[in-house]
Amino acid sequence: MKGLSPLDPSSYSRPELAIVTELKIALTVDFTKKIFRGSVDVYVKKIDSNIKEVILDSKGLKIESIEEIELHENLKYDIAKPVDEFGSKLTIELPPKNNDTYIISIHYETNPEASGLQWLEPEQTAGKKFPYVFSQFQAVHARSVIPCQDTPYVKTPYTALITAPKELTVVMSSPRNDKKEVSEGVAFYFVQKVPIPSYLIAVAIGALESREIGPRSHVWAEKEVVEMAAHEFADTEKQLKAAEDICGPYVWGIYDLLVLPPSFPFGGMENPCLTFVTPTLLAGDRSLATVVAHEIAHSWTGNLVTNRNFEHFWLNEGFTVFIERKIVGRLTNSQEQDFAAYSGTTELSETIDQLGHDNPMTCLVVDLDNIHPDDSFSKVPYEKGHTFLRYIEVVVGGPDVFEPFLRKYFDTYKYKSIDTDEFKSFFENYFADNPCIKNIDWNTWLYKPGMPPVVPKYDDTLMEVCLTYKNRWVDWDDEKEPPPFTKTDVQKLSTSQEIQLLQEILDQPPQSISKLKKIEKIFNFDSINNSEIKFRWLRIGLKAHWEERVDPTLEWVKEVGRMKFVRPLYRDLYGWEEARQRAIDNYLKHRHTMMHVGAYTVAKDLHISK
Numbered sequence: 001m002k003g004l005s006p007l008d009p010s011s012y013s014r015p016e017l018a019i020v021t022e023l024k025i026a027l028t029v030d031f032t033k034k035i036f037r038g039s040v041d042v043y044v045k046k047i048d049s050n051i052k053e054v055i056l057d058s059k060g061l062k063i064e065s066i067e068e069i070e071l072h073e074n075l076k077y078d079i080a081k082p083v084d085e086f087g088s089k090l091t092i093e094l095p096p097k098n099n100d101t102y103i104i105s106i107h108y109e110t111n112p113e114a115s116g117l118q119w120l121e122p123e124q125t126a127g128k129k130f131p132y133v134f135s136q137f138q139a140v141h142a143r144s145v146i147p148c149q150d151t152p153y154v155k156t157p158y159t160a161l162i163t164a165p166k167e168l169t170v171v172m173s174s175p176r177n178d179k180k181e182v183s184e185g186v187a188f189y190f191v192q193k194v195p196i197p198s199y200l201i202a203v204a205i206g207a208l209e210s211r212e213i214g215p216r217s218h219v220w221a222e223k224e225v226v227e228m229a230a231h232e233f234a235d236t237e238k239q240l241k242a243a244e245d246i247c248g249p250y251v252w253g254i255y256d257l258l259v260l261p262p263s264f265p266f267g268g269m270e271n272p273c274l275t276f277v278t279p280t281l282l283a284g285d286r287s288l289a290t291v292v293a294h295e296i297a298h299s300w301t302g303n304l305v306t307n308r309n310f311e312h313f314w315l316n317e318g319f320t321v322f323i324e325r326k327i328v329g330r331l332t333n334s335q336e337q338d339f340a341a342y343s344g345t346t347e348l349s350e351t352i353d354q355l356g357h358d359n360p361m362t363c364l365v366v367d368l369d370n371i372h373p374d375d376s377f378s379k380v381p382y383e384k385g386h387t388f389l390r391y392i393e394v395v396v397g398g399p400d401v402f403e404p405f406l407r408k409y410f411d412t413y414k415y416k417s418i419d420t421d422e423f424k425s426f427f428e429n430y431f432a433d434n435p436c437i438k439n440i441d442w443n444t445w446l447y448k449p450g451m452p453p454v455v456p457k458y459d460d461t462l463m464e465v466c467l468t469y470k471n472r473w474v475d476w477d478d479e480k481e482p483p484p485f486t487k488t489d490v491q492k493l494s495t496s497q498e499i500q501l502l503q504e505i506l507d508q509p510p511q512s513i514s515k516l517k518k519i520e521k522i523f524n525f526d527s528i529n530n531s532e533i534k535f536r537w538l539r540i541g542l543k544a545h546w547e548e549r550v551d552p553t554l555e556w557v558k559e560v561g562r563m564k565f566v567r568p569l570y571r572d573l574y575g576w577e578e579a580r581q582r583a584i585d586n587y588l589k590h591r592h593t594m595m596h597v598g599a600y601t602v603a604k605d606l607h608i609s610k
């Protein structure tokens, strides 16, 4: 057996023997104790009728009792010793019964340290008055909140009854539903009928308001943020329509967005019906809304057709980036689509340089035996996956041929979880009459580390402009010449080009501080309200060992939890000896305000053991 179980190295569960078919969740939130308490009814079906137990995943849960509802019988269970970050195997007996289905009611409470939740004190919220809690279950943190088969191999519908204090609103990854007043506050009821993997169950509770932003979309946020959010994401319906044009019908009914507090660890999370996003997307000019296109694309790639386990994560993320860029192409033009692809290749190359060209984690399909998914997360499945799909699209004859294939693929595998071999077989059958597919070197693409064997030719019109500006910067002798570009020159660039220009400067050897001071005077990058610009500008300063950049960096990483920003900034500080201790002190002082996955990964970046 590989990893924890044969079908999924990251889950103890054995769905090939007894599988969970539905979850009925009933929990009450307790902000004082930072726990959820209540029950989950786990519907189980024996696959092998000789089996006498069902195995679930759990992490830090305090189980009070387990009973079989139809038999009215308390069940014996065993919680094994936890293994690293994977939590504990929960084995529950299945007593003899006249059929092969069971309803197992588990009464329990979560641990205040549950890795899938972040609890915020009122002062950590925009409104400063009420507490807030939100979840992030991908990849394997659902088990810290709900005892379940925490593997994407298993997809189930769910219902949830969540009770919260009456001032607060509960939202979940499901259509909006009823609420009613109860003695402890307000009970919100949710029904997600489409079968989903456990990592897509999501909940947030806070002082939330919503604004309508489209015929099937609302944006949710605290009231201090909600108007700005509604402005930023006003193009959501256009993005949804473009996605449907590419992928086929949208099966989830509504598409809402929730803007979380700044400590949310990711740019976006594709929770069905309710994408979670970081407030660092609120640039004011809609320039970072491509993250929403990405999350919308997940409505097909990942949420409808799902990776069987996280070794095949590229099937979720590579496809999603590929569709995201097609959405961008549909809404702008092919130059923009290719500019994003070209920038992505640059990012991939930087990631692979950093991880090492022989690093097994740079393969498209990875081996997660004894490796926690959070430790293997990188841009590789996103960008190498995108590059592969773009490459095979060209091989088979371009988008006119490939897009009908994609729709067929989504339709064939909707509501299912698959692995890379199934995708490969489906592709080879579909294109059996196309002689060009013989040229695809699947083995190298999927199983060899390092950069992709082929990088398709992208339209470089928009990138060339950035490279011209970059060369002017590199050639600039600031002792003798005025700055190489004026404010008006930079205004001619799109925000994505400005970001790319800063990325190009960051990729150069360290810059002179005198150059940076001069350019800062003109552009005032510090006060620009665009997180992608701020991030790169801080990094350029740190790389130059510009002492005045350390404090603003420490301030920012204290507030913003998005790992895309926080991890490289902490790594930069760690790599600069004079700043190292301040970075460590800053982290130790503020790690309790970070979500588990952020605190866990930054600790590794700073070489801090528990």
Ligand SMILES: CC/C=C\C/C=C\C[C@@H](O)/C=C/C=C/C=C\[C@@H](O)CCCC(=O)O
Pocket: 138, 139, 265, 266, 267, 268, 269, 270, 310, 311, 313, 366, 373, 374, 375, 376, 377, 378, 381, 562, 563, 564, 597
């Ligand atoms: C080869 C990788 C194998 C497994 C990794 C699977 C999950 C990793 C886990 O850490 C969770 C990831 C969740 C990601 C959610 C959203 C991202 O797409 C956000 C991307 C970064 C950003 O924009 O902030």
Ligand SMILES: [Zn+2]
Pocket: 270, 294, 298, 316, 317, 320
């Ligand atoms: Zn994604």
